[in-house]
Amino acid sequence: MPMKTIIDSLTVILPFLYAFVVLGYARNFFNDSIGNSRFQIVALLPLLVVHALYLILRTAAFDHVPITTIYEIMTLIAFAIAIVYLIIEYVIHVKGTGFFILLLSFVFQSISSLFIEDLLEVKPVLRNRMLGIHVSSALIGYVGLAIAAMYGFLYIMLYRNIKVKRLNSFYTKLPNLEILEQMTVISIVIGFIFLGIAIVIGIVWLPTAFEKFSYFDPKLVATVMIWLCYGIGLLAKRFIGLRGRRFMMLAIAGFLVSLFSLTVGNMYFSEFHNFY
Secondary structure (H helix, E strand, C coil): CCHHHHHHHHHHHHHHHHHHHHHHHHHHHHHCCCCCHHHHHHHHHHHHHHHHHHHHHHHHHHCCCCCCCHHHHHHHHHHHHHHHHHHHHHHHCCCCCHHHHHHHHHHHHHHHHHHCCCCCCCCHHHHCHHHHHHHHHHHHHHHHHHHHHHHHHHHHHHHHHHHCCCCCHHHHCCCCHHHHHHHHHHHHHHHHHHHHHHHHHHHHCHHHHCCCCCCCCHHHHHHHHHHHHHHHHHHHHHHCCCCHHHHHHHHHHHHHHHHHHHHHHHHHCCCCCCCC
């Protein structure tokens, strides 16, 4: 079977595979089902293998990592969300948030599959594998921080409802506050590690690839500052006991700043990151 046919088939199939997995997690969440818990992780792992194969085949067929359009990036985001969630679930062994997190993967992959195009002509720099690793690492890093912010928001909402003694069926199905905090920490650690990898590549490799590169580029400076703030937050939690609502607010605020850096900062201030 020609590679192009396989890629086109996977483009169509992937949203349905994500829908299948999401429905399994939804059943567990809304029906308090225990019997299908093992089935969920068994289904998620093959899905990620198929998605990874899809990304590899696209890279090989079109000679560039799928980062050249918003719809290519969306499939990478869908994959990154699922990978980060898989790590969290493996470490914590709690599946109560899988429905919400993986639903995002389904949405991103569905949009990507609907509008993604096969691009053969792109700028030479976009074919560089180091750039692909740099962007992919940054995406996984920011996805980790975004999921941490989601858990932080759930923590705040659950805390407020416990405080006023107004727990409806939705909140009773969520993990407890301690578990949500652990999930937030793991998400931040994942984001911190991968964002650090992206920063190292940016500092070491990007100067050789872009004539306009500057260590004082606002996007690079902002990314380093965000990374340092999260690092300080993790150290504060470890050594001075920063926890609870204050730590969750840090997770939420940090992601909002990161979102500003990714959007407004990249569009209006960065000089060399606009290579599309």
